[in-house]
Amino acid sequence: MNSEYEQTTNYINRVLTKDVKKTKHISRSISEIERHYQIEKELAQRLKNSAFQERQYLYTQLYNELYQQVTDHPQITRATSPDVQKWIIDRRMSLLKRFLTPETTYLELGPGDCSLSLEVAKQATQVYAVDVSKEITKNLQFPHNFEFIISDGRSVPVPENSVDVAYSHQLMEHLHPEDALDQLKNIYRALAPDGIYICITPNRLSGPHDISKYFDKVATGFHLKEYTLTELRSIFLQAGFRDVFWIKNKNKMFLKLHLNESMNMLLKTVETILEVSPYSLRKLVANTPLLFRGMTVIGIK
Numbered sequence: 001m002n003s004e005y006e007q008t009t010n011y012i013n014r015v016l017t018k019d020v021k022k023t024k025h026i027s028r029s030i031s032e033i034e035r036h037y038q039i040e041k042e043l044a045q046r047l048k049n050s051a052f053q054e055r056q057y058l059y060t061q062l063y064n065e066l067y068q069q070v071t072d073h074p075q076i077t078r079a080t081s082p083d084v085q086k087w088i089i090d091r092r093m094s095l096l097k098r099f100l101t102p103e104t105t106y107l108e109l110g111p112g113d114c115s116l117s118l119e120v121a122k123q124a125t126q127v128y129a130v131d132v133s134k135e136i137t138k139n140l141q142f143p144h145n146f147e148f149i150i151s152d153g154r155s156v157p158v159p160e161n162s163v164d165v166a167y168s169h170q171l172m173e174h175l176h177p178e179d180a181l182d183q184l185k186n187i188y189r190a191l192a193p194d195g196i197y198i199c200i201t202p203n204r205l206s207g208p209h210d211i212s213k214y215f216d217k218v219a220t221g222f223h224l225k226e227y228t229l230t231e232l233r234s235i236f237l238q239a240g241f242r243d244v245f246w247i248k249n250k251n252k253m254f255l256k257l258h259l260n261e262s263m264n265m266l267l268k269t270v271e272t273i274l275e276v277s278p279y280s281l282r283k284l285v286a287n288t289p290l291l292f293r294g295m296t297v298i299g300i301k
Contacts, residue, residue, distance in 0.1 A: 028072055036070045037211045040221040047176060048224055055176060059132035059153035066222070067135040075112050075136055089119050092169065095249045095296070099165050099196060100124060107163040107190060109156070109183075110171035114140060114148070121146045128158045154179045156186040163190045165198065172201040172232070173209070173223040180225070184239035191301040197241070199297045204228055205274045206286035206293050217279055228275075230268045232297050233259045241299035249296060250289065259297075 028036075043062045050058050067073055093116070100106070104124040108117045111129040113136050121127040127146045131137075132153050142148060149157055153175065166187050175183060187197050202209035204226035208219035219226050227235075229246065236244045246263075248255040257263060274282045287293045 032072055033211070033214055036073065037215055037221065039069050040066060040211050044220065044222045044224065047222075050176070052178065055154075055179065056152040060150065063133040063222075064135045067133065085115050089116055092116050093119060094251075095198070095247070096120065096165070096167065098254070099198070104164045105162055105192070107156070107158060107166040107187075109151075109166065109168040109187070110174065112136060114142075116169075117146065118143070128163070130156060130158070154182040154186065156183065156190045158190050160189050161192050164192055164195050166191060166195070167198045169200045170202065170209075172199055173219070173226045175224060177225045181235055181238060184235060188240045188299075188301060193301060195301045197299045197301075198247075199232070199236075199295075199299070201232065201295055201297075202226060203286060203293065203295050205271060205282055207283075227295075228271045229259075229295050229297070230264055230271055232295060233264060236297065236299045239299070241301060243300040245298045245300075247296040247298055248289075256298075 043066055047055070047058055047062055067076060070076075096116075100120065100123055102123060102125065105126045105128075106117070106120050106124045107128045107130065108114075108120070109130050111117045111131055114129050117127050117129040121143050125145065128149060129137075129146065130149045130151045132151055134148065134150060137148060140148075151157060172180065184197075191197065202223075204219075205228060207213065207226050208216060208221075208223060209226060210219050210221035210223035212218075212220040212223075233244045244259045246257045246259055248257075259267075274286055277285070
């Protein structure tokens with residue numbers, strides 16, 4: 001039981017068990033996880049090492065390759081489970097419904113199988129779903145108030161000053177670090193005055209959070225850069241957002257914290273201490289719900 005392979009296998013089994021209990025996702029075998037990891041890591045390395053001009057087509061090409069090669073990818077398999085789909089949509093709508101009205105123009109970036117955007121379309125005036133790949137959605141039929149748009153990973157090709165609520169769930173970390181600010185600026189341009197961008201992304205301190213979490217201490221898959229909360233605030237302000245808030249939303253709890261200078265200094269101190277802490281302690285503390293396990297940040301134009 002002391003071989004590196006057996007230790008890795010035992011670790012993956014423990015994490016998989018936690019994931020299934022926590023997310024209700026369909027579980028996969030260790031060999032399937034390893035195969036996904038190897039494919040995604042190789043594709044991600046190509047994206048990380050790419051030049052600015054290459055990435056205009058590489059996001060689409062490489063994500064298409066991933067979904068074509070990893071046919072048991074959770075983004076694909078969960079679409080076949082109505083119970084899983086409903087659970088995910090209900091959780092995300094519990095936050096979104098606070099900001100939606102019948103007059104809302106809604107934008108989702110990285111919508112995956114579009115299940116959430118399609119739910120929003122039932123109660124919004126217009127829905128835009130912007131992604132780098134249409135592989136998952138190629139067989140879907142969309143309602144009249146729904147437009148699916150392919151992006152190069154930075155562009156947000158919707159009318160300027162038109163969007164009331166923009167939303168992304170686990171998108172920011174998939175962007176090449178050189179592209180993140182450009183995309184944020186494009187989201188800002190798309191927003192109407194006083195429009196909001198709800199960005200949900202995992203905190204680096206509790207990670208990694210992509211497929212490499214079973215094998216590495218730093219993300220090596222398609223999470224090209226995982227952020228801390230203070231890093232996220234900084235890039236939002238650079239993009240032009242006038243106010244940034246940190247949201248804690250679970251069940252009936254909704255807490256909205258203004259990330260002003262004093263709050264930012266406090267969080268920066270906590271994150272700096274965690275950053276230099278031993279890996280196991282850092283991950284344990286950062287993964288508590290009250291801290292940074294999942295960051296929901298709202299930027300206001």
